Amino acid sequence: MGWQALVEHTVTGLGYDFVECERSAGGLLRVFIDRVAGDPNGAFITVDDCEKVTRQLQYVLEVENVDYQRLEVSSPGLDRPLRKEADYRRFAGQEVDITLRQAFQGRKKYRGILESLGEGWRLVLREGAQDQALDFSLDEVREARLVPVIDFKGRRKGQAAAAPADSAQEDGGQES
Template identity: 25%
Template sequence: MSQNIAKQTEELLQPILDELSLELVDVVYEKEGKNWFLRVYLDKDGGIDIEECGIVSEKLSARLDEEDPIEGAYFLEVSSPGVERPLKKEDDFVKYTGENVYIKLYEPINGEKEFTGKLLQFDNNIAKISYKDKTKTKEVEIPYEKIAKAHLAVIF
């Protein structure tokens, strides 16, 4: 159900984003405690500001009221993805080559299911990561279809 709502929201949202030249990062419909949240994450080159989030929120809220795809009450949140922006599409991996990333896998590679390091390249659906293993720097190639979750990472 929540995936259907996210997909319907994306369809309602896309014309608004096209008009404002904004990029959809993610739509998540999830329950926290007893409340439901529809969270929309947006971005653009140079970052998105609170005014743009407000405009999208108003326009999307009107469209959601018209179409009414969600039964019951929920909270709508429109925001930037923040510094740990999720990497959802193959294009995201290409765009953020050279950045620090966190990747969680569906199944282990070299006995590991999680990697944090620098995204060296993304080519032929394979992400190449340089990461620290104790005192050594290692590289791993991760097929895109094995990635369960990925986002930019802040490494201290």
């Protein structure tokens, strides 16, 4: 079993989704993990999750005599890459950025809502007055990533003025 398959097997054996791993010339082995769809422990990877996977990988890589200098385990981030067909199925209905291998209508990069077509995939583009669709197969994709969704709680329009009063109540209602 190659080192990549060993890493993937270990990560999935611990109940996480293996996103990808990369190795740098300086001996850094970087592993990206995610929660599996519908995980009851939550939607996001925590420091404890990374620590758990790191400890297990350190043990397995030592036993299997895999050469590396430093191991780094982390979440894939807000702009998570979509690598496998299972990733596309999991994130259907969400906004993604796709870069095609070959240009279509003079461009390679598209942003839209991902939809499954059974045998293929569709990106619903919200450009102009009317939605357009781009049908594609996974073989035509060079790279695909989720579009980051950032929600600054308490900073929504109309709530910015209420935020200071809320924080004063959390401190027992005393102001300094």
